[in-house]
Structures are given as structure tokens and as C-alpha cells.
Amino acid sequence: MKVLIVEDDPLHRSYLHEAVNAALPECDTVIEAENGTAGEKLARDHKSAHIVMDLQMANRNGIEAARTIWKERPETRILFWSNYSDEAYVRGVSRIVPDGAAYGYVLKSASDERLKLALRSIFIESQCVIDREVRGLQQKSLGQTNGFTDSEYEILVDIALGLTDRAIAKRRGLSLRSVQNRLQQLYDKLDVYQSAGDDHEDGRFNLRARAVTVAFLRKLLNYSALERAEAELQEWLEGK
Amino acid sequence: MKVLIVEDDPLHRSYLHEAVNAALPECDTVIEAENGTAGEKLARDHKSAHIVMDLQMANRNGIEAARTIWKERPETRILFWSNYSDEAYVRGVSRIVPDGAAYGYVLKSASDERLKLALRSIFIESQCVIDREVRGLQQKSLGQTNGFTDSEYEILVDIALGLTDRAIAKRRGLSLRSVQNRLQQLYDKLDVYQSAGDDHEDGRFNLRARAVTVAFLRKLLNYSALERAEAELQEWLEGK
DNA sequence: CAACAAGCTGCGGGTTTACGCAAGACGGCG
DNA sequence: CGCCGTCTTGCGTAAACCCGCAGCTTGTTG
Numbered sequence: 001m002k003v004l005i006v007e008d009d010p011l012h013r014s015y016l017h018e019a020v021n022a023a024l025p026e027c028d029t030v031i032e033a034e035n036g037t038a039g040e041k042l043a044r045d046h047k048s049a050h051i052v053m054d055l056q057m058a059n060r061n062g063i064e065a066a067r068t069i070w071k072e073r074p075e076t077r078i079l080f081w082s083n084y085s086d087e088a089y090v091r092g093v094s095r096i097v098p099d100g101a102a103y104g105y106v107l108k109s110a111s112d113e114r115l116k117l118a119l120r121s122i123f124i125e126s127q128c129v130i131d132r133e134v135r136g137l138q139q140k141s142l143g144q145t146n147g148f149t150d151s152e153y154e155i156l157v158d159i160a161l162g163l164t165d166r167a168i169a170k171r172r173g174l175s176l177r178s179v180q181n182r183l184q185q186l187y188d189k190l191d192v193y194q195s196a197g198d199d200h201e202d203g204r205f206n207l208r209a210r211a212v213t214v215a216f217l218r219k220l221l222n223y224s225a226l227e228r229a230e231a232e233l234q235e236w237l238e239g240k
Numbered sequence: 241m242k243v244l245i246v247e248d249d250p251l252h253r254s255y256l257h258e259a260v261n262a263a264l265p266e267c268d269t270v271i272e273a274e275n276g277t278a279g280e281k282l283a284r285d286h287k288s289a290h291i292v293m294d295l296q297m298a299n300r301n302g303i304e305a306a307r308t309i310w311k312e313r314p315e316t317r318i319l320f321w322s323n324y325s326d327e328a329y330v331r332g333v334s335r336i337v338p339d340g341a342a343y344g345y346v347l348k349s350a351s352d353e354r355l356k357l358a359l360r361s362i363f364i365e366s367q368c369v370i371d372r373e374v375r376g377l378q379q380k381s382l383g384q385t386n387g388f389t390d391s392e393y394e395i396l397v398d399i400a401l402g403l404t405d406r407a408i409a410k411r412r413g414l415s416l417r418s419v420q421n422r423l424q425q426l427y428d429k430l431d432v433y434q435s436a437g438d439d440h441e442d443g444r445f446n447l448r449a450r451a452v453t454v455a456f457l458r459k460l461l462n463y464s465a466l467e468r469a470e471a472e473l474q475e476w477l478e479g480k
Numbered sequence: 481c482a483a484c485a486a487g488c489t490g491c492g493g494g495t496t497t498a499c500g501c502a503a504g505a506c507g508g509c510g
Numbered sequence: 511c512g513c514c515g516t517c518t519t520g521c522g523t524a525a526a527c528c529c530g531c532a533g534c535t536t537g538t539t540g
Contacts, residue, residue, distance in 0.1 A: 226456060421487080
């Protein structure tokens with residue numbers, strides 16, 4: 001059995017290497033990549049079936065790398081190992097995992113034990129292992145109970161990118177008014193009003209900009225999500 | 241000699257610990273904190289004069305911790321050790337370093353050698369050591385050649401927070417029109433127009449929101465900068 | 481001192497946002 | 511089928527935003 005590690009921090013890389021060796025005696029080769037691009041290439045060359053992937057990497061982040069890898073070989077097992085449990089990451093990952101694929105999401109702050117257990121469960125037993133803390137988010141974000149609908153998230157991203165209402169309408173195939181409806185919905189859920197209305201009429205917020213900020217502070221959005229969205233936007237702009 | 245390490249990742253913490261031991265034989269005690277708050281407390285209790293500080297930490301980030309530490313004892317020597325060379329961090333640090341203080345800024349990607357050298361230079365020789373890559377940013381950001389003026393940066397932060405023009409005017413003691421002037425300046429520098437005007441009138445951007453995004457993508461802003469700014473804003477709001 | 485650049489300010493007006501109101505469209509459900 | 515909730519759309523309006531124009535205050539320079 002062969003395991004591919006994709007992680008840009010050398011310290012974490014060697015830590016992972018050791019953990020894999022310790023947890024998986026049946027693993028005879030470990031190869032390493034230090035960014036997403038290299039990871040994709042190695043995965044392709046070696047037809048890797050077992051991958052441990054960092055999410056936040058400079059060159060090309062884990063989500064994008066995983067997406068192309070899964071596109072080529074959907075049965076690949078990937079353990080995401082990340083510092084953060086931002087909703088943006090969680091949403092990003094669950095958006096790209098193929099049906100029935102075995103994968104995992106473990107936080108870097110988890111114990112050795114937990115990591116090793118996850119390695120075995122995913123790579124050997126083909127189970128899905130999602131860190132408890134992350135799991136909570138996933139429920140919330142996918143179930144529409146407390147969290148955000150896809151359409152709300154979508155429009156959040158759109159204004160975060162800086163599109164006008166009209167541009168959003170065109171992009172999403174809606175009328176101007178519908179876009180604005182969704183915006184209102186979003187503002188509502190993000191609680192942009194309370195801080196806005198406050199008391200006097202001086203301290204008012206620009207709802208649109210404020211919504212983005214609040215989303216950021218709540219980790220609904222993060223750098224990598226923005227980056228991805230921006231890339232998609234550019235693509236769309238070219239496709240006219 | 242005593243050294244305090246403030247770093248939330250255990251791996252990096254122990255790596256630093258070893259590096260300090262190797263580079264500074266005159267150091268007899270190393271103490272560790274795993275977030276900014278604990279770091280401040282330890283620094284106070286031990287009257288630490290030599291600190292290695294991570295910038296990005298969950299609880300309370302390095303910049304804030306450093307600020308309060310320096311406020312109490314400005315001659316403290318601090319080596320910032322960070323993953324990133326975002327302009328937002330660089331600006332944040334150079335904004336708080338006291339006159340004549342010895343400090344350093346080294347990237348985590350630097351070699352062992354470089355780190356050890358920096359440790360000795362700062363703690364023993366009282367020199368300032370700033371990583372080359374970071375240095376470049378610093379020049380650009382403080383010198384007004386290519387980068388952004390303080391007032392431009394300020395207004396960038398303000399719209400990122402989601403303030404209205406009027407609110408900004410009030411906060412900064414300017415007229416409405418002046419605020420808008422600065423905004424134009426900002427839009428100009430951020431190149432928000434080209435992508436906006438493009439060609440047809442469909443793909444237009446909302447300048448204000450777009451500016452924030454572009455700043456984010458260019459790492460002029462980042463999460464921690466936003467977080468800090470938000471805290472300051474709240475403070476201001478309460479002070480009326 | 482005159483000349484000039486840089487920043488602040490008010491005025492005016494075109495565009496975009498935010499949103500109430502109300503009329504359809506679509507899908508369950510008794 | 512009729513009732514109801516959710517989603518979409520158009521109309522209209524008040525506010526906010528973007529910005530050209532022009533007058534003022536500074537600080538700098540020859």
C-alpha cells in the first residue's frame with residue numbers, strides 16, 4: 001500500500017509521515033508533495049488511492065487538488081487534515097466529495113490517537129471519519145435548520161466578489177428584484193440590521209459590505225473560498 | 241537568560257524550543273504559551289525580556305499580545321515568527337513596534353540557520369532582523385512609492401468593516417466629500433475600474449465591495465486585520 | 481512673494497441599493 | 511379542488527453611492 005502526503009509545512013509533513021508509518025504497517029511507501037499542484041501530479045503518476053491532504057496551501061489549495069484528483073479517480077480515499085473548521089472549508093469539501101467516496105476530515109489539533117485511528121478507518125475500512133467539531137458545522141450548513149441555504153451562500157459569495165445586483169441577476173439567471181430579495185434574506189440571517197440600526201442614525205452600516213465582513217468574521221467565508229470564487233468568476237466572465 | 245515562546249501549534253512550539261536551545265546556550269529557561277492571552281500573562285509574571293511570537297493564533301493573535309507586552313515593557317525583544325508575509329501583518333507589526341525596540345520578523349519557511357541567526361542577533365545583539373521578503377513589503381507599504389498611504393489604508397479598513405460614507409466621515413472627522421475622494425483614490429490604486437469597466441455594461445462591479453475583495457486577494461487585508469479593526473470599531477461605537 | 485501641488489469641502493446629478501407593496505407561479509396537503 | 515407557504519417578478523421611492531466641477535486652505539519651492 002502506498003500513501004501520498006500533500007502538505008506544505010515540512011514539520012507537519014514529517015509528523016504525518018511518522019503517523020502513517022505507525023498507524024499503517026501495511027503501508028510500504030510514502031510519497032510527499034508540498035503543494036496542491038505537485039500533489040495532483042504525483043497522484044496521477046502513482047495512481048494514488050490513499051491521500052492525506054492539507055487544506056490550506058500556498059500554491060493550490062487542498063480542495064482544488066482533491067477535486068481534480070477525484071475527477072480522475074473518484075474512488076480515491078482522501079483524508080483532509082486541516083488547522084481550521086471554518087464553515088467555508090467544510091462547505092467546500094462536502095461540495096466536491098463524490099458519491100459514496102470514503103474520506104475524512106480531521107483537525108490538526110486532534111490527538112495522535114485520533115489521527116491514526118482515522119487513517120486506519122478511511123484507508124483500510126473505507127469509512128468516513130469526520131471530526132466531531134466539523135461534523136457539527138456540516139449538519140448546520142447542509143441541513144437548512146440554522147444555517148444558510150445554498151442560494152443564500154451563493155449570493156453571499158457574489159456580493160463578496162463585488163458584483164452589482166444586475167451582474168448577479170445575469171449570472172444566476174434571475175431578475176433584479178429576486179436578487180435583491182435574496183440579499184434581504186441574507187442580511188436578515190447575518191444579523192446585519194441590529195448592529196446597523198443600533199440607535200442613532202449616525203452609526204449606520206452599508207449592509208452589503210457589512211454582510212461580507214460579518215460572514216468573514218463568522219468564518220462563513222475565508223480567503224481560500226474567495227480565491228476559488230474569484231477563479232470561477234473569471235471563468236464565467238470569459239465564457240461571456 | 242529566559243525565553244518565552246508563544247505559539248499555538250505544538251509541533252512548531254517544540255521545534256522553536258529546540259532551536260532556542262541550540263542557538264542560545266546562554267539561555268537557561270524556556271517557557272511556553274499556546275495563545276496570546278496566556279503569552280501576555282506569562283510575559284508579565286516572568287518579566288520576559290525575550291519572546292518568540294507566532295502571529296496567527298486562535299485566541300488572541302500575536303500582534304495584540306505584542307502590543308500589550310510592549311506597552312508594559314517597551315524594551316522587550318520580540319521575534320515574530322509567521323507563516324505569512326501578508327501586507328496586513330507587516331503593517332500591523334510595524335504599527336506597534338516602539339521606538340528603538342529590537343525586534344524581528346522571520347518566516348516559518350526560513351531555514352534553521354536563518355532562524356537561529358535571527359535569535360542571536362535580536363536577543364543578544366539587540367539588532368533588528370527582518371526577513372528579506374517581508375522587508376520588501378515594508379518598504380513598499382511605508383514608503384508611499386508604490387503602496388498605500390495610511391489614509392488610504394484607513395479608509396480601506398473602514399469600508400471593509402461595512403461603514404457608510406457618513407459614518408466614516410464622522411469617525412475620521414472628515415466631510416462626506418473627503419471620504420468619497422479618498423475612496424476614489426483607493427479604487428484607483430486597487431485597479432477596480434479596469435475589471436469593472438471592461439467592455440459591456442453587464443459585467444460591472446460594485447466598486448466598494450470589489451475594492452475590499454481585491455484588497456483581500458492581494459493580502460492587503462486578512463482575517464486578523466479585520467478582527468482587530470472590528471474590535472476597534474466596537475470600542476469606538478461605545479465611546480459614542 | 482508668486483507659483484504650484486495636494487488635500488479638504490460644497491454643489492449637483494446620474495446610478496445603484498434597499499425595500500414595501502402587490503401580483504403571479506409552483507408545489508404540497510387536507 | 512381550494513388553501514397556504516415559498517419563490518419570483520415589476521413598480522415606485524428614499525437613501526446611499528460615485529464623481530465631475532470649482533472654490534479654499536495648506537505646505538513647499540524657486
